[in-house]
Amino acid sequence: MAQKFTKGLGVIFILLGIVGFILPMEGIFHLTPMHNIVHLASGIIALIMSGTEAKAALYAKVFGFVYLLVAILGLFTHEFAGIIFLISDNILHFIIAFASIYIGFASKASKPANHTAAH
Numbered sequence: 001m002a003q004k005f006t007k008g009l010g011v012i013f014i015l016l017g018i019v020g021f022i023l024p025m026e027g028i029f030h031l032t033p034m035h036n037i038v039h040l041a042s043g044i045i046a047l048i049m050s051g052t053e054a055k056a057a058l059y060a061k062v063f064g065f066v067y068l069l070v071a072i073l074g075l076f077t078h079e080f081a082g083i084i085f086l087i088s089d090n091i092l093h094f095i096i097a098f099a100s101i102y103i104g105f106a107s108k109a110s111k112p113a114n115h116t117a118a119h
Helices: 002-022 033-049 053-076 087-106
Strands: none
Touching: 002 033, 002 053, 002 087, 033 053, 053 087
């Protein structure tokens, strides 16, 4: 589950990073060059981490919490480190954060092995 999610997220972020350089979408989302670089880096790391379920689950957890912090930051500022935060960005960041955290912790790789003790 986490592998497919992480791989899909990686592809989407890479495409979004590329498209953002061509169409900055000012109005709905505000994709600055720094925002596009972050999307490209996130996508590349996601694809690298999607190789195994355990790595993908770890990525989803860490990425989810980082995006949650980004979403919270967007509630308190309009701009940070060259990234513009609009309401639509914040909503999307919260959705991505919660979905990533859920997938990361719901993954089979996050569940402890079911050991039975034989006496």
